[in-house]
Amino acid sequence: MSSVISLIGSILYLLLLLYFFVMWGRFILDLMRTFNRAWRPRGAGLVAAEVVYSVTDPPVNFFRRILPPVRLGAVALDLGWSLTMLCVIVAMFLVGFL
Known part of the structure; x- marks a missing residue:
């Protein structure tokens, strides 16, 4: 039972860590928009920016x-x-305590 909780805790921690990095990606995108209002992502950058904003906008x-x-x-x-x-x-x- 303890190993199942540990596994769930590890998966949850990795998901939170991924979200942590996505939040930093949003910070960088917002910073780029602040310094250069005319900047718009294109191509793969546009897809990445859309994913970042879609995931981070609700919270x-x-x-x-x-x-x-x-x-x-x-x-x-x-x-x-x-x-x-x-x-x-x-x-x-x-979650690190699980």
Whole structure:
């Protein structure tokens, strides 16, 4: 029984680790859009960007609804990505104990 739980924990941890890297991919894509508004991915990059945004949009938008972007003058601080990453890291930490 213990080995089954350990196997499930390992698989869950690997899935969370993969999601962690996908979240960093979203961060890089958002950063590229911030610095160059005219940039649009093409070809395989477009497919990869679509997968990244499709997988990461639901939790990020969920946290944006709970805690809308904080206005700091002319700038808005969006905490959706940060809260999603925090939850993924905490989940990885907890699953690591299985």
